[in-house]
Amino acid sequence: MTELVPVVIFALVWAALAAALLRxxxxxxxxxxxxxxxxxGLSMQGWAGSVWLGLGGLSLTSGLLALGFLLTPWWPRPxxxxxxxxxxxxxxxxxxxxxxxxxxxxxxxxxxxxxxGFGDFRLSTVLLCIGLGLWVLRAxxxxxxxxxxxxxxxxxxxxxxxxxxxxxxxxxGAAALGWWGWRLYRPGGPAAPPLAS
Amino acid sequence: xxxxxxxxxxxALLVLGYFAGLPGFLWTPGSGLATTPALTRATGxxxxxxxxxxxxxxxVATAExxxxxxxxxxxxxxxSAWAPGASAxxxxxxxxxxxxxxxGWLAGGFVPQxxxxxxxxxHFIRPGPFPALASARQRAGADxxxxxxxxxxxxxxxxxxxxxxxxxxxDGGIWMxxxxxxxxxxxxxxxxxxxxxxxxxxxxGEQLTLLGESEVELLALLAPAAAGAARWRASADLGQRWTPxxxxxxxxxxxxxxxxxxxxxxxxxxxxxxxxxxRLFWHRSRxxxxxxxxxxxxxxxxxxxxxxxPPALHGGRDGVLHLVYPQAExxxxxxxxxxxxxxxxxxxxxxx
Numbered sequence: 001m002t003e004l005v006p007v008v009i010f011a012l013v014w015a016a017l018a019a020a021l022l023r024x025x026x027x028x029x030x031x032x033x034x035x036x037x038x039x040x041g042l043s044m045q046g047w048a049g050s051v052w053l054g055l056g057g058l059s060l061t062s063g064l065l066a067l068g069f070l071l072t073p074w075w076p077r078p079x080x081x082x083x084x085x086x087x088x089x090x091x092x093x094x095x096x097x098x099x100x101x102x103x104x105x106x107x108x109x110x111x112x113x114x115x116x117g118f119g120d121f122r123l124s125t126v127l128l129c130i131g132l133g134l135w136v137l138r139a140x141x142x143x144x145x146x147x148x149x150x151x152x153x154x155x156x157x158x159x160x161x162x163x164x165x166x167x168x169x170x171x172x173g174a175a176a177l178g179w180w181g182w183r184l185y186r187p188g189g190p191a192a193p194p195l196a197s
Numbered sequence: 198x199x200x201x202x203x204x205x206x207x208x209a210l211l212v213l214g215y216f217a218g219l220p221g222f223l224w225t226p227g228s229g230l231a232t233t234p235a236l237t238r239a240t241g242x243x244x245x246x247x248x249x250x251x252x253x254x255x256x257v258a259t260a261e262x263x264x265x266x267x268x269x270x271x272x273x274x275x276x277s278a279w280a281p282g283a284s285a286x287x288x289x290x291x292x293x294x295x296x297x298x299x300x301g302w303l304a305g306g307f308v309p310q311x312x313x314x315x316x317x318x319x320h321f322i323r324p325g326p327f328p329a330l331a332s333a334r335q336r337a338g339a340d341x342x343x344x345x346x347x348x349x350x351x352x353x354x355x356x357x358x359x360x361x362x363x364x365x366x367x368d369g370g371i372w373m374x375x376x377x378x379x380x381x382x383x384x385x386x387x388x389x390x391x392x393x394x395x396x397x398x399x400x401x402g403e404q405l406t407l408l409g410e411s412e413v414e415l416l417a418l419l420a421p422a423a424a425g426a427a428r429w430r431a432s433a434d435l436g437q438r439w440t441p442x443x444x445x446x447x448x449x450x451x452x453x454x455x456x457x458x459x460x461x462x463x464x465x466x467x468x469x470x471x472x473x474x475x476r477l478f479w480h481r482s483r484x485x486x487x488x489x490x491x492x493x494x495x496x497x498x499x500x501x502x503x504x505x506x507p508p509a510l511h512g513g514r515d516g517v518l519h520l521v522y523p524q525a526e527x528x529x530x531x532x533x534x535x536x537x538x539x540x541x542x543x544x545x546x547x548x549x
Binding site: 003057101102112114118119120124125127128131135138140143144146147149150151153154156158160162164165170 | 203204207208210211212213214215216217218219327329344345346347348350351352353387390391392393394395396397
């Protein structure tokens, strides 16, 4: 089970990227892309290159964002499942969150925020405060993403026992940072990357 | 009304998420340490073992009650075993090649573990920009199975190295020491192969060695970053809380090489250290580290070799202590058998 979930997450992310690039909105093309992603992920399990690319370590957040994008054409409500304002907050929040997490190991600061992810009330309390802020602002989709990561952590969906693995991965942080750069380069560009729409 | 119900429901889910992300403790070590039984008095002397060319030498008990030396050579894991009563060490066998775990799988060291069902587990680090802890497990007569425990560090990069021996837990989990650039960290891997916790108990540059005294008591022995005095810390609650680091008075001249420590009996510890000139000394304390007997010089090596391959020490069930250390001349692995009192049983070693 724990070995299969990273493959499914990889398949969803791969299929979402491929569907965005190929502009495929039909159910069957998207389902085929997901199936192809699962086969690709399974075939890469014994391949050292997948470790090199970190494809087995994608976070639950990445998987859920990709799933949301793939299901967008069938979303029953008129407004998108991840509203524009939520998208902006997510993209704005990810690079600072990644920096807070990754700064100590980069700079040899003694704080070990990574270790807090193994289960600590301080990290959970901060996340609760963030969640309550989002709740007051009625950013429900982000609240649900946060709760999904925490519940996934509680039931041990991923091979790692670290909450950070569920919330965030380097590719997601890099994607958000890339979007920052894109917005700075083209201020009048779209409000969010295709995967968050 | 409907919107209000959704709003309150999501608020309730946030509280649920808070408790879901809260296992309770920063350090969730596992069930308890699997302490080894007291060693009996050594009666026999093992035969000599030819010097080996290899890296990351580590000991593991065999299913037959003997002991096997494992080492990395040419991206393969090799082993040579001996059982009490046997006249010679077995010819080196290929334990596991790189076909399944991938090329370069032993570059980051390995930690062997013998489980209660006699399966052999080799913990290693899969190399790459995202180095990940992984393990290969072989049940008796079956094929190897590879599983992953997750990234060693949050960021890509780094060059983490595993250092044997691990500290096994009663439930099949293990604690392992990982060299992360200039720091040593303790990683806890659960019985189902999940990365379950990490913590730092040593200062930058210090080399950490763990010694389990009972199910919940353990000692962290800290070799200094530059030749000098070693330090120690103790925990009586499975690593939840540690005493402040204090100098270990008996070990004033310690090279920046990890110490090798062994529990011989309750409060009876043996310890191997190297001094600044590369000489190896055996220390013993029979009162839980209060007093240390006069050290006995065992062998001479070289600091540069010892930093590549720290001494690997193992207590066999028959009371024989098995030691492997690098030779001073060419860093090849040299075998020595000794008793708990430091008496050398057999140190002849012929070249391969």
